[in-house]
Amino acid sequence: MAGEKVNLTGAKETLLLTLYGKALESRLPNSLLRDYFADEAVRNIDYDFSRLKVDNNLGIGLAIRAKTLDVCVQDFLARNPDAIVLHLGCGLDTRIFRIDPPAGVDWFDVDYPEVIDLRRKLYPVRDHYHLIASSVTEPGWLNEVPRDRPAIVVAEGLTPYLGAEEGQQLFSRLVGHLSSGELVFRCL
Template sequence: MNEGKVDFRAVPDDGVTWTLLGTLYLRAWDNRLPHPILGDRYAAEAIERIDYDFAKLKRRVRPGGSQFLVGLRARQLDDWGAAFLARHPDATVLQLGCGLDSRMMRLDPEGALRWFDLDMPQVIDLRRQIYPERGRYRMIGASVTEDGWLEEIPADRPVLVVAEGLLPYLTAADVRRLLGRLTDRFPSGELIFDGLAPWVVRMNKLFQWSPRDGRDVERWNPRLTCAEQVPVTTHRRLIPVRRYRVLYRLLHAVPALRNISVDYRFTF
């Protein structure tokens, strides 16, 4: 990780703040617990290096419960990613909408994998000040909806595509086109991402797309097969605070609430 303080005070106080700094802050908060869900020490180190009004951000993201949702989501995707890489140690990894996530350090701390992280150019400019490109790790500044960047990713081996906290912000047409481009480009691999319940998307103007279940995606793209879909409440036993374990157990008992956030794993 690069050294020295990084000035993030100019980051706009809008939806970008949540996706860029909010999730990083909540993963760092989780790491402070005696028994963290994710244990992302890299997020904690990054927060210490960023110059930003985190007191204001804390009031907005309200840690104390929301970090468990973020931690459970990331933990499931990490577990799926680690299992895929154990089966395919020579795979390529492509993470879309990477933000300030440290997944490449959590799953590949030695930089041995051919790993590409992609996000908007302005996000990548900030990211480069926090995380170094080392080993075979590379960053790409581009929108996922643009053409061209995918040609930079070699397609000669299985690929793990990770899209955490991204697809709900895209339109259905953009998601469908993106998934088609991925399966056309790569001969085989897995796609892992999170989705929200349709009613959540309807209530929040920031979100645009949600699958009702994995069959929605299979109907769009016959090359994609839904191997698993797991509500984040499934792993509530990992929550280290009893009152939140009870809350998540109650949420899990109600289908509409159980599917507030679901992790998906597709093979192709």
């Protein structure tokens, strides 16, 4: 098998399950998500996805939750074309490519360094797109993020991996740093 070798463990490895589910759903003729970047990424990763036991039903569930958050982000960007997007625990999710935000928007994908390294290998660069290689629980990464623009913070499948205190501290830091915005997340 050719492709990018992946050696992720623990919470990081779970990104392969969500990526694969979205890729599978996108192969269906009536796909909701049409996540062709995810499908391409799966084809370029050297990993035995069959061991994850993901089927079309799970893929459809993952696609629905991803689409729900996509619509929230699109709605916010329609109201705030100069916004920033903070996508926390992004994994290999391709939300930026699905949404294709206008040029006035700056987008920040945040995840652990190993995950961000993998993103750099699999996905193209684009203007106004920033990758932050850090645990979201580290206080320093927010220094890279502008304070003075409307912000939407989106997190999909991240919060189960944060302890109660870590989660509270993260949300307090976000609220303290950003001047205005919205937070959308899926807890499971």
